[in-house]
Amino acid sequence: MSSEVAVVYVLTALGVVVVALTRLRLRSDRGAGRTRVGRRLLDLHTGAGVAALVTWTVFLLAPADSALGGDTAGIVGLAFWWLLVVAGIGILVRWLPSKGRHASEGAEDSWSGGPGLSLLAHLGTLAGVCVFTWAYLTSVV
Numbered sequence: 001m002s003s004e005v006a007v008v009y010v011l012t013a014l015g016v017v018v019v020a021l022t023r024l025r026l027r028s029d030r031g032a033g034r035t036r037v038g039r040r041l042l043d044l045h046t047g048a049g050v051a052a053l054v055t056w057t058v059f060l061l062a063p064a065d066s067a068l069g070g071d072t073a074g075i076v077g078l079a080f081w082w083l084l085v086v087a088g089i090g091i092l093v094r095w096l097p098s099k100g101r102h103a104s105e106g107a108e109d110s111w112s113g114g115p116g117l118s119l120l121a122h123l124g125t126l127a128g129v130c131v132f133t134w135a136y137l138t139s140v141v
Contacts, residue, residue: 004140011128012056018121019049019084022091025117037091045087052080056132060141074136081129088122095119 023046026037056077062069095118135141 002140004135008132008135008141009060011131012053012060015049015053015056015081015084015125015128018088018125019046019053021117022046022049022088022121026091037094041087041090045084045091048080048083048087052077052084055080074141078129078133078136081132085122085126085129088125092118092122 023042026042055073058068059070059073059077062073064070132141
């Protein structure tokens, strides 16, 4: 296995961590960070993440000539990865400072003192999805 393929596999495993920890971190009604994240956004993030992980893993592991493998599974997996990134960036928006008369103060987060964990996870996911897209387009995987 080449080092490029190994990187894709490691980033796929890290995707599991991002999807699971985001769900765990934001599952309570109180939420982490500055404001609450809407249920629909969190559900979109989780659903897209699970679908991305399943279809991308099938693409990586199934033989290219099988009914499950091939280009279609890779394209669908990438589409779900990009949807996950968009939802993740939407979750990051909650950390932007709000101004105005009705703005609420930021809530503290027990997992970190600020947006560091969310930034690391979601910007790392963006970088990982760029690697996945490059690996797919250059036929590394």
